[in-house]
Amino acid sequence: MTKQQKIAAILLPLLALAILFGGDMVFGGPESAFYEGAAEGYAGEIRVRVEVAAGEILSIEILEINDTPGLGDKAAGTITDSIIEAQSTEVDVVSGATMSSLGTINAVEAALAQAPATYPDGTHEGVGQGYNGDIKVKVNVSNGAIQSIEVVEINDTQGLGDAAADTIAERIVEAQSTEVDVVTNATMSSRGMIQAVRDALGL
Numbered sequence: 001m002t003k004q005q006k007i008a009a010i011l012l013p014l015l016a017l018a019i020l021f022g023g024d025m026v027f028g029g030p031e032s033a034f035y036e037g038a039a040e041g042y043a044g045e046i047r048v049r050v051e052v053a054a055g056e057i058l059s060i061e062i063l064e065i066n067d068t069p070g071l072g073d074k075a076a077g078t079i080t081d082s083i084i085e086a087q088s089t090e091v092d093v094v095s096g097a098t099m100s101s102l103g104t105i106n107a108v109e110a111a112l113a114q115a116p117a118t119y120p121d122g123t124h125e126g127v128g129q130g131y132n133g134d135i136k137v138k139v140n141v142s143n144g145a146i147q148s149i150e151v152v153e154i155n156d157t158q159g160l161g162d163a164a165a166d167t168i169a170e171r172i173v174e175a176q177s178t179e180v181d182v183v184t185n186a187t188m189s190s191r192g193m194i195q196a197v198r199d200a201l202g203l
Contacts, residue, residue, distance in 0.1 A: 037111030041103030118144030126200025
């Protein structure tokens with residue numbers, strides 16, 4: 001067997017696996033994280049563990065449920081399957097097991113509330129109203145996280161408004177959220193910057 005044939009013999013199975021599993025298994029994909037949540041069901045607490053990667057719900061494990069065997073627990077399983085399929089907690093309850101269904105939905109929502117916000121990948125443009133006109137930005141998002149924010153246009157006071165805009169951009173990237181404090185003495189520039197980023201992210 002030649003050197004090229006040996007390399008091909010190694011790479012072909014890896015490529016086949018990459019096709020089957022979207023490349024994540026072989027070449028590495030978004031790292032998943034687990035979050036736990038709890039809510040009241042029909043006969044006690046329902047606890048779940050939710051696996052999330054790049055904003056996608058990968059799995060939901062029911063850690064604890066005390067509802068009627070064969071009814072409540074079955075409904076909870078149906079609800080978790082529906083949530084994964086829909087990628088949303090806006091799913092129908094199971095007939096005859098409303099409390100178990102709602103408890104499961106609420107437990108999943110409690111778990112997801114702990115996960116950091118994710119945003120659509122790509123470069124997004126947005127506009128906000130600053131102190132002296134529009135503030136325009138470009139927001140770069142990769143793997144659901146804000147990587148950078150570029151101020152494209154700002155007409156606010158030099159050395160104050162523009163500096164505040166840069167500070168707000170840094171705070172948003174660090175917090176991965178637009179829920180950040182405004183800069184003292186540059187409230188309108190700060191709010192305009194936040195508004196522009198929110199506009200870019202579709203918030």
